[in-house]
Amino acid sequence: MGGDRLRGRAGAAGGGAAAAPARAAGHRVHAAVLRLRRAPRAGRRPRRTAGRPVAAEPARHPPRPPRLGVGGAQQTGVLRRVHRGGRHRPAQPAGAAAGLRGGQGGVRGGVRGAQPPRVALHPDGRGAPARGPAAVGGVSGVHAAHRDAVDAVDVAVVGGGPAGLSAAIYLARYNRRVLVFDTGHGRSTHHQVNHNYLGFPGGIATVDLRGLAAEQLARYDNARIAHHLVTAVGGDAERGFALRSQGHVWRARAVLLATGVLDHFPHFPGWRSYVGRSMFWCITCDGYENRGRSILVVGHTDAAAGEAMQLHALTDRVRLLTNSHRDDISETFHRRLAKAGVEVVHDRIKEVEGADGQLRAVVTRGGLRLGLDALFSIQGATPETALARALGVRLNPAGYIVVDSEQKTSVPGVYAAGDVTSLHSHQVAAAVHEGAQAASAAHYFLHPPELKAD
Numbered sequence: 420m421g422g423d424r425l426r427g428r429a430g431a432a433g434g435g436a437a438a439a440p441a442r443a444a445g446h447r448v449h450a451a452v453l454r455l456r457r458a459p460r461a462g463r464r465p466r467r468t469a470g471r472p473v474a475a476e477p478a479r480h481p482p483r484p485p486r487l488g489v490g491g492a493q494q495t496g497v498l499r500r501v502h503r504g505g506r507h508r509p510a511q512p513a514g515a516a517a518g519l520r521g522g523q524g525g526v527r528g529g530v531r532g533a534q535p536p537r538v539a540l541h542p543d544g545r546g547a548p549a550r551g552p553a554a555v556g557g558v559s560g561v562h563a564a565h566r567d568a569v570d571a572v573d574v575a576v577v578g579g580g581p582a583g584l585s586a587a588i589y590l591a592r593y594n595r596r597v598l599v600f601d602t603g604h605g606r607s608t609h610h611q612v613n614h615n616y617l618g619f620p621g622g623i624a625t626v627d628l629r630g631l632a633a634e635q636l637a638r639y640d641n642a643r644i645a646h647h648l649v650t651a652v653g654g655d656a657e658r659g660f661a662l663r664s665q666g667h668v669w670r671a672r673a674v675l676l677a678t679g680v681l682d683h684f685p686h687f688p689g690w691r692s693y694v695g696r697s698m699f700w701c702i703t704c705d706g707y708e709n710r711g712r713s714i715l716v717v718g719h720t721d722a723a724a725g726e727a728m729q730l731h732a733l734t735d736r737v738r739l740l741t742n743s744h745r746d747d748i749s750e751t752f753h754r755r756l757a758k759a760g761v762e763v764v765h766d767r768i769k770e771v772e773g774a775d776g777q778l779r780a781v782v783t784r785g786g787l788r789l790g791l792d793a794l795f796s797i798q799g800a801t802p803e804t805a806l807a808r809a810l811g812v813r814l815n816p817a818g819y820i821v822v823d824s825e826q827k828t829s830v831p832g833v834y835a836a837g838d839v840t841s842l843h844s845h846q847v848a849a850a851v852h853e854g855a856q857a858a859s860a861a862h863y864f865l866h867p868p869e870l871k872a873d
């Protein structure tokens with residue numbers, strides 16, 4: 420019973436919410452900052468991996484520019500190659516290594532020096548001519564200076580949570596040019612402390628884990644993090660992929676989606692300040708610390724009822740608040756809850772009492788005051804799959820990206836990792852593993868045929 424919740428899986432059945440249409444990935448734009456570091460100078464010797472020269476792989480120029488889209492809609496126009504007087508960049512000298520072109524916006528921590536050289540990344544890294552300038556058609560509000568930029572990396576990773584950062588570190592160490600896009604609004608950006616991730620006896624705040632991973636990634640010149648929202652993606656493995664962010668279009672030979680999910684936490688003034696401190700969603704993550712405490716489970720489905728039953732094994736002070744005009748809890752679960760003495764309240768949250776991240780009570784619209792130490796929200800989550808759908812990636816009935824054991828999606832050259840996938844365990848450890856696996860699979864995919872055994 421309720422094994423899903425015990426394993427920390429996002430509540431796909433939670434309120435049927437996971438089946439709701441994924442939100443467009445454009446609803447939260449955080450400060451647009453591109454992390455810049457000086458790119459290796461042209462003419463430097465190529466980096467070596469494990470003592471062996473890195474094989475330069477043949478360039479794969481897309482014969483035609485890929486189309487960009489979100490959610491399958493062709494809403495953002497077509498990338499066109501056009502030459503504009505004086506704007507095109509000179510050919511990249513032989514031996515030029517990876518460097519990322521700076522975008523607009525400020526520069527965040529770890530900056531060394533000023534603007535990096537404007538070096539277009541080229542898939543083979545051997546100094547093939549930089550692509551001619553291009554313009555993004557049909558996009559309004561794009562600053563002219565950025566219309567012309569089309570740079571390329573080996574792998575574009577969308578999402579800088581545990582899955583994306585793990586993937587990027589692996590890819591960087593495979594000597595791939597990797598660009599991570601992240602807007603910092605995912606599950607790993609709340610206040611929670613992870614006590615079940617290996618190697619941190621006192622636990623580690625997930626934001627600190629992200630910070631450490633970003634620091635680890637910063638050691639590699641061939642990897643960058645762009646704090647940008649990716650709003651559109653298109654293309655395929657043959658032609659290459661293109662991603663639009665902040666009015667800039669990036670090319671990539673492979674795409675790795677690690678976009679996570681959006682949890683449906685109850686929204687009341689200041690709700691974010693409670694997430695991870697006294698408002699949780701997963702018993703695997705936070706059940707242990709809440710043994711013996713007064714817990715309010717919020718949700719109106721069997722998933723919520725199951726969570727309440729499982730929490731009841733940790734404390735006898737559990738109540739369930741439906742927080743909906745619906746009650747989709749089955750008769751079976753109602754009987755179980757009643758037998759266990761778990762009170763079910765059919766009402767909705769009006770406001771909360773609490774301070775400094777600690778909830779003290781929920782006040783309902785009906786005027787009840789429900790005292791509590793912790794709230795477990797089982798109202799479902801929406802996987803962030805707008806980009807996946809734009810690429811034609813297969814999703815499962817609950818809306819998560821279907822991947823195989825190597826994190827391959829149904830679309831060649833597109834990989835997915837972490838909570839956005841249909842895999843069972845939505846945990847940091849799983850996200851880190853899946854990111855690593857996806858990176859390895861993408862790296863292998865990018866090898867020229869003569870390097871492959873199959």
Ligand SMILES: Cc1cc2nc3c(=O)[nH]c(=O)nc-3n(C[C@H](O)[C@H](O)[C@H](O)COP(=O)(O)OP(=O)(O)OC[C@H]3O[C@@H](n4cnc5c(N)ncnc54)[C@H](O)[C@@H]3O)c2cc1C
Pocket residue numbers: 444577578579580581582583600601602603604605606607608609611612613614615616625647648649650677678679680682694695698699700701703704705803806836837838839845846847848850
């Ligand atoms: C309160 C709470 C407590 C938890 N406790 C634990 C715990 O104790 N142990 C544990 O193992 N797990 C815990 N988890 C779960 C854990 O945080 C997730 O499993 C993990 O963060 C998943 O990592 P991810 O990289 O797949 O996704 P996320 O961490 O959600 O990262 C996805 C990233 O993608 C970015 N993104 C999405 N779309 C775009 C786009 N279009 N362009 C650019 N960027 C984009 C987002 O900004 C985000 O940073 C907890 C979660 C919560 C909410």
